[in-house]
Amino acid sequence: xxxxxxxxxxxxxxxxxxxxxxxxxxxxxxxxxxxxxxxxxxxxxxxxxxxxxxxxxxxxxxxxxxxxxxxxxxxxxxxxxxxxxxxxxxxxxxxxxxxxxxxxxxxxxxxxxxxxxxxxxxxxxxxxxxxxxxxxxxxxxxxxxxxxxxxxxxxxxxxxxxxxxxxxxxxxxxxxxxxxxxxxxxxxxxxxxxxxxxxxxxxxxxxxxxxxxxxxxxxxxxxxxxxxxxxxxxxxxxxxxxxxxxxxxxxxxxxxxxxxxxxxxxxxxxxxxxxxxxxxxxxxxxxxxxxxx
Amino acid sequence: xxxxxxxxxxxxxxxxxxxxxxxxxxxxxxxxxxxxxxxxxxxxxxxxxxxxxxxxxxxxxxxxxxxxxxxxxxxxxxxxxxxxxxxxxxxxxxxxxxxxxxxxxxxxxxxxxxxxxxxxxxxxxxxxxxxxxxxxxxxxxxxxxxxxxxxxxxxxxxxxxxxxxxxxxxxxxxxxxxxxxxxxxxxxxxxxxxxxxxxxxxxxxxxxxxxxxxxxxxxxxxxxxxxxxxxxxxxxxxxxxxxxxxxxxxxxxxxxxxxxxxxxxxxxxxxxxxxxxxxxxxxxxxxxxxxxxxxxxxxxxxxxxxxxxxxxxxxxxxxxxxxxxxxxxxxxxxxxxx
Numbered sequence: 134x135x136x137x138x139x140x141x142x143x144x145x146x147x148x149x150x151x152x153x154x155x156x157x158x159x160x161x162x163x164x165x166x167x168x169x170x171x172x173x174x175x176x177x178x179x180x181x182x183x184x185x186x187x188x189x190x191x192x193x194x195x196x197x198x199x200x201x202x203x204x205x206x207x208x209x210x211x212x213x214x215x216x217x218x219x220x221x222x223x224x225x226x227x228x229x230x231x232x233x234x235x236x237x238x239x240x241x242x243x244x245x246x247x248x249x250x251x252x253x254x255x256x257x258x259x260x261x262x263x264x265x266x267x268x269x270x271x272x273x274x275x276x277x278x279x280x281x282x283x284x285x286x287x288x289x290x291x292x293x294x295x296x297x298x299x300x301x302x303x304x305x306x307x308x309x310x311x312x313x314x315x316x317x318x319x320x321x322x323x324x325x326x327x328x329x330x331x332x333x334x335x336x337x338x339x340x341x342x343x344x345x346x347x348x349x350x351x352x353x354x355x356x357x358x359x360x361x362x363x364x365x366x367x368x369x370x371x372x373x374x375x376x377x378x379x380x381x382x383x384x385x386x387x388x389x390x391x392x393x394x395x396x397x398x399x400x401x402x403x404x405x406x407x408x409x410x411x412x413x414x415x416x417x418x419x420x421x422x423x424x425x426x
Numbered sequence: 427x428x429x430x431x432x433x434x435x436x437x438x439x440x441x442x443x444x445x446x447x448x449x450x451x452x453x454x455x456x457x458x459x460x461x462x463x464x465x466x467x468x469x470x471x472x473x474x475x476x477x478x479x480x481x482x483x484x485x486x487x488x489x490x491x492x493x494x495x496x497x498x499x500x501x502x503x504x505x506x507x508x509x510x511x512x513x514x515x516x517x518x519x520x521x522x523x524x525x526x527x528x529x530x531x532x533x534x535x536x537x538x539x540x541x542x543x544x545x546x547x548x549x550x551x552x553x554x555x556x557x558x559x560x561x562x563x564x565x566x567x568x569x570x571x572x573x574x575x576x577x578x579x580x581x582x583x584x585x586x587x588x589x590x591x592x593x594x595x596x597x598x599x600x601x602x603x604x605x606x607x608x609x610x611x612x613x614x615x616x617x618x619x620x621x622x623x624x625x626x627x628x629x630x631x632x633x634x635x636x637x638x639x640x641x642x643x644x645x646x647x648x649x650x651x652x653x654x655x656x657x658x659x660x661x662x663x664x665x666x667x668x669x670x671x672x673x674x675x676x677x678x679x680x681x682x683x684x685x686x687x688x689x690x691x692x693x694x695x696x697x698x699x700x701x702x703x704x705x706x707x708x709x710x711x712x713x714x715x716x717x718x719x720x721x722x723x724x725x726x727x728x729x730x731x732x733x734x735x736x737x738x739x740x741x742x743x744x745x746x747x748x749x750x751x752x753x754x755x756x757x758x759x760x761x762x763x764x
Contacts, residue, residue, distance in 0.1 A: 184533055188761070204537035212529030218434075219525070225433065232429045233534035269530070276535070 135162045135198075137280045137312045138183055143192035145178050152178040154336040156192070160314065160329070164343075165306055167323030168316035169406055170333035176316040177213055179333065180284045183314070184210040197279055206236050209278030209311075213285050215269035219258025223251045226272055234276045242275035249301070263294025267301060274305050283315040287322055299326050320403040330402070332409045339409040340371075340385075344402060351405050354382040356395035372408035383408040427536055427544045435545075438514060439552055446556040449502060450563035453495070457567045460492050464570035477675065480574035487571055496571060499564045503585035506560060507593035510553045511622045515601015516614040518545060519759075523609045538759050546752055550598050557594035561587065576676030578733050580630045583678075587737040592744030597622040599751040606758055625747075629740065635680050637739040638732050643673065643725045647684055649710075649717040657696055659703045664695035668716055670723045677727040685724050692721050 138160040145153040153175040160166055168176050181187040183196050185203035194200075197207050217226060223246060231237045246253060249267050251260070257268060266286055273281060283302075287295040303326055306313055317323050323330070331341040340347065351371070358380045361370040368390065372383040383400060384390065390397050400408075432439075464470045469483040487493050519542075522528040532538050565586045568577075577586050584590075600621050605614035647670060654669040668684045684692045698704050700715035707714075728736070 181529075186529060186532060202537075203532045204535060204540075206535040208533065210529065210533035212526060212533075214526055216526035216530045218527055218530070221433065229430055229433075230534065233427065233531070233536050235535055272530070273533075 136160060137162045137197055138314070139193075139195045141193040143179075143182065143194050144190050145175075145182060145187060146190045151336050153182070156333075156338050158331065158338060158341055160312075160331075160341075162312050163310060164312060164329040165303075165327045166312075166314040166329040166331060167320075167327030167344075168314055168331045168333060169320055169323055170316075170318065171410060172318055174318075174333045175336040176318075176333055177284050178336075180210070180282050180314065180316060183280075184208050184282055186210075206234065206276070207279040209273035209276050209281040211266075211269045211273045211281075211283045211286050214289060215262075215266040215286060217257040217260075217265055217268055217272075220256065222254055222256050223260075223268060224253035226257060226268055227253075227275070230272045230275055236277045238275045238277050241277075242271055245271045245275070245301070261294070263290050263297065266290060266294070266298050270298065270302065274309075274311075277309075278311065281311050281313045283313065285316055285318070288317065288319075295322065302326065320406045324402050330406070332406055334410050339412070347405060348399065348402065350385055350387050351400050351408075352384050352386065352390050353398045353400045353404070354380075354384055354390065354392070354395040355398070356380060356392075359394075371405075372412040427540060428548075430531070431544050431548050435514075435549055435552075439549075442510075442514070442552065442556045443559075446559045449499075449560050453499060453563040453567035456492070456495060460487075460567065461570055463487070463490070463492070464574070469574055470570065483574050484571065492571075496568065499567070500581075500585045503557075503561060503564060503590055506557050506590060507597035507626065508619055508622050510556070510594050511597030511601035511618040512615045514549055514553060515598040516605040516618045517611045518549065518602045518605060519755075520605030520609055520611040520614045523606075524611055539756055542755060542759050546599065546602065546755065550595055550748075550752075553594040553598040554591045557590040558588070561585070561590040576678075576730055578676070578678045578728055578730050578736070580634065580678065583634070583733070583736070584626065584630055587733070588741045589737055589744070592741040592748075593622070593626055595748040596625060596744045596751070599748045599755065600625070603751050603755050603758070606755060629743070633743065634736065634740060635678075635728070637743070638728065638736050640680060640726050641729060643727070644722050645673065647717060647721040647723045649713040651723060652713050652716060655701070655709070655712060655716070657694070657702055664698065664702070666692075666694035666696040666701060666716075668692060668721075670725075672725055672727070673723070674725065674727055674729060676730045679725060679727045681724075681726045683724050685722050687720055687722070692719070 136159050138158060140156050140158045143153060143156040144151060156179065168179065170176050178187065182189055182194060183201055185201040185205065218229070221229065227239070227242045227246065230242060231239055249264070251264055251268065257265060260268060270286065287298050290298060299322070302313070305311070315323065315327070328344050329342070330344050330347060332339040356379070358375055358378055361373045361382060364370060364384065367388060368384050368386040370382055371385055374381045383405070463486065464483055467479065467483040467486055469476070469479040472479045487496065522531065531541060568586065572582065572586070577583060597618070601614065601618040604618050604621065605611065608614045608617065651670050651673065652668060653671040655666065657664070657666040670682060670684055672679045672682055686692050696702060697715055700707060701712035705712060
């Protein structure tokens, strides 16, 4: 399977503060990838490195098999807060796209604007947040990119606009098969649309992999209090919570866990992400877990 | 890219070029009557007493509508580069960075360098055209006044000829560069104003006198050419300062000193019997005494005939500065901005 993004030890520092540290990833093509993490985790930095707006401080990065460069015809990017030119009308944004992109699909753009019920004469500055996001998405996809990057596209939207935006995105992905990387600090946004997940906390990648596989290999164990180190080989404790008599563990293990001492449950995506986030927040050491392929 | 540049700049372009056209039209329309006034005053085509007729004409201009036009035109041409830097230069990149739209436009199929290149080229050209149009009309209009009063004096020179185009280009590119580095439109506008004003001021005072060879004139100091005498009654060293009238008309006098035969500045000591409070002969006897001291007047100046060589050289300096700043912009947008 080909990869859309491959990074190796990718690092971006602002001054001495790392925004992204030692990030090694291999994002396969044909997925809708969710990039999840709390605010300030480095999600925007990673996306801007991928689309060539930022240059890495260290490490290697290959996007669609080449050096990342802004101005590439093969990459679509919807930046955080979905910027559009407030003085330009909806129609002018489509002309903007047509003038600046040789690969522009004017029919697709106009169809989308019609379907969304946007008034072509309206200034983009007067659109609602949801409409603005839809316009930004339209400009990005009418370029017909091979890889579409979305930086917190729904963060500022109300629940209805959120659903509509994600629906529009899914329709397009289903029809075109474009690879998508979309960031959010809310798992709920990603759960519905993503089939691949990357958890980024405090500038480091904590876990990355296909959603199904992540769900199959993570377990919640509840049982008598136990030292997490004593769990045995092949089982990595992601997160542990103890009371005086009881331990609740989130464990990663490719083999099923059959331990009579514990009750073993599956785990949903939100809890899985939360387990990685709180583990990173609590422990001083930076555990980096990679998807084992 | 051309479409986008025009779409984003068209309002400012129309305002700028419209204003420049109006200003140019006003000066071209009143040029004929100003020329007629110069002819009627007897200054144009004079054969004798030209100096007197020239100052008469200048006084006449001062009291008329042309005096106000001259003042307003100068002010406008002083402001033009600053306004271009403020409103066309500083926001060009800074506003995109502020509103985040750079992330939109730099992710279309156009490189940042091309984006910047088209914008710098098109709007830079517009800046030069606006400044050039106004300066051309104003210089043509003011030609009778300049012939009488001189056009190489720094305050006139700065708002005549081709240098305003250089200032405009420089102000625009400086505004762009400052906006790009500061990333804040309003702050960048303030800094641009200071930088442009400082650049023009420094060029006027420090650079311009050295761009063309200066002319030095030395002549015997006569009693008639003495302009001012100053001395202090209590001074035991009897220091005296003498100023002489400049012997060259319509020139930019860089220095005008009275020197002794050894080349030093003449400081006295004065003869208390001829000069000072105890002398009886008054100013005339003092002037006679000074003239008898074998002194020389030394004047360093730039004559009005140096106007065009100096204009082209100063324009060249500012165009080179603009080009360097533009190179910096290209480097910065590649390396530092995101």
